Amino acid sequence: MRKMRLIPPAECREEIARRLDIIDRQRHLNAISGVDPRAIKQAECYDMLRRKGQILGPLHGVPLIVKDNIACASLPITLGCRRLAQLTASADARVVQRLRAAGAIILARANMSEFAFDVRSRSSLGGDVLNPLKPSVTAGGSSGGSAAAVAAGMADGALGTDTGGSIRIPSSYTGLVGLRPAFRRAMLDGIAPLSPSKDTVGPMAHSVQDAALLHAIMHGERPSLLEAMPLNGVRLGVPGELEGDDPAQLKVWHSALERLQRAGARLYKVDLPILQEVRTQRCLSLSEFNVAINGWLRRQKNGPASLKEIVDSGECLAEFMPLMEQMQLATSLKTPQWLEGRRFQRRVNQALAATAEAYGIDAFVYPTVCRQPTGLEKMPPGCAPELAAMSGLPAITLPCGQVEQGLPVGLELLTPGRDERFLLPLALGCETVFDAA
Structure with a gap:
């Protein structure tokens, strides 16, 4: 059985510095959209708390990577799109709030397939995410940056989103465990939508135990050590x-x-x-994305007001232009x-x-x-x-x-x-x- 890797480090600052060095040395993978400049300072605070005998939770000082469509307060949330490069999240997504409360340090944001459209992670901001196991091939998508970051050792756990396979495909390509939880709409608070009737958010890690730990914390449950189900008779x-x-x-x-x-x-x-x-079957995102993303954009500050404005700017992947033009035809839900x-x-x-x-x-x-x-x-x-x-x-x-x-x-x-x-x-x-x- 694989050992758990998501355990609080003895020295948080040392651990965060080590991971930042790995990120810096592996920039060619295009896995990371940006690091949190506050991570070292936060780690120093966590070391001070530990010396006082205060442990925030089961993830005290553990670095995690978050896909760039999941809101982290005061950090950019770009969806991989050049037109959204200056967009900043005003508050943490619900799942990020819970991970921070358990002691996690959100170290960096992960590159992704632009708007989470594809099963290959290519974006106008970050380029192609390369597979750390074989850089000549894709890391998969749309959560490819999250997968590549974990596989390359930038962190031992990451968050991705999964609408049609976007956690599981890159996890498969990079040798990780990737969990798509059952659909729960409430878990999507603070996450940019693709197809609200199919979107989910879940963990990507090296082991089932680590994925289960993150899953429990994200869902507000008390984490406990899993016991393996005997396969005899299953x-x-x-x-x-x-x-x-x-x-x-x-x-x-x-x-x-x-x-x-x-x-x-x-x-x-x-x-x-x-x-x-x-x-x-016709993909539901064709019917849902335009309405959903326009609603999300209207709630953001200092960004474009609509998908049309993004397309008209030309600051997005040209290969997705025909798809976005088609999506703009759906202006309301509950169509036939x-x-x-x-x-x-x-x-x-x-x-x-x-x-x-x-x-x-x-x-x-x-x-x-x-x-x-x-x-x-x-x-x-x-x-x-x-x-x-x-x-x-x-x-x-x-x-x-x-x-x-x-x-x-x-x-x-x-x-x-x-x-x-x-x-x-x-x-x-x-x-x-x-x-x-």
Whole structure:
């Protein structure tokens, strides 16, 4: 079992200085949008508190990275866009408030796919986020900066957002654990929207234990040490359609399934007919983004008033211009297209629950992405990440091995009818099996 890394450092200032040095030496990865200039001073204050016997919480002095669409008071919140470079958050997002209250130091903001549009992290402000494990390929997106920062040692934990796979895809590409929690609208306070009916915020870390710790704190729960769920008798559904066609990845994937079986898990090949519709369904963000981002922009100070103003300025990625022009056509919600999208979300949830009941399974398991990244351009991840995104169910990715070229392979678990209290111990049980191999 992997050791927890998110533990309070003995000397906060020394730890923060060490991480800042790593950030400085790894600037070529384009993972970081900017550091908090107050971090060293804050660490010195935390060292003073410790000497007085005062510990703020389980993250006392632990440095974390936050994606640049999550508000951190007095720091820029740019969404990766040049036109928003001067925008500053007036208050912390709810999840950031809770992490700070637990003692965390928000060390830096992470580069991201501009506006969180893409499964590759490219922005007009920060360029392409490179994968620390292989800089010639993308770190994935849209939370690629958060993933690259953790994988490169800039911090041991980060926050990302996940609308259609944006935590899980870069976590898979960089060998991290990435949790997309169940959809909870209240958790999005202080986070710039992409698709409010699908947006979530979650942790990215090196282990399931660390992800669970951050998740508990973010949700206002009392953190406790997870116990791994024994896999003996656990019933896992394997949708064959989601296994992809990447030979190198499939070799690792089938080996991972064999290890789960040897640990006592019972695997069942399952059919998910709803996948055919998932592949062709119109993305809800096309109906929601213009309305949502305009509302968010109006609440900010010293920034553009609308998406149209951003597009007209030309200070954004040219390749996203056609998409944003299309998005501007949706000027209100509750259109027939939006209502159909919402109905389809419910149908996906019901289809997953019905399949789980029919096969008597505890969770679905499948590769997080269908193919390994091969360059800096967008790699279609397949429709697997959309199952959690459309259903609102929790899902987690964790590394289950690596291909011969050295890149990791992510395994995703999705639990219909269950929440993170079941998903996280199950993931820890799987992680224990893979670490023992």
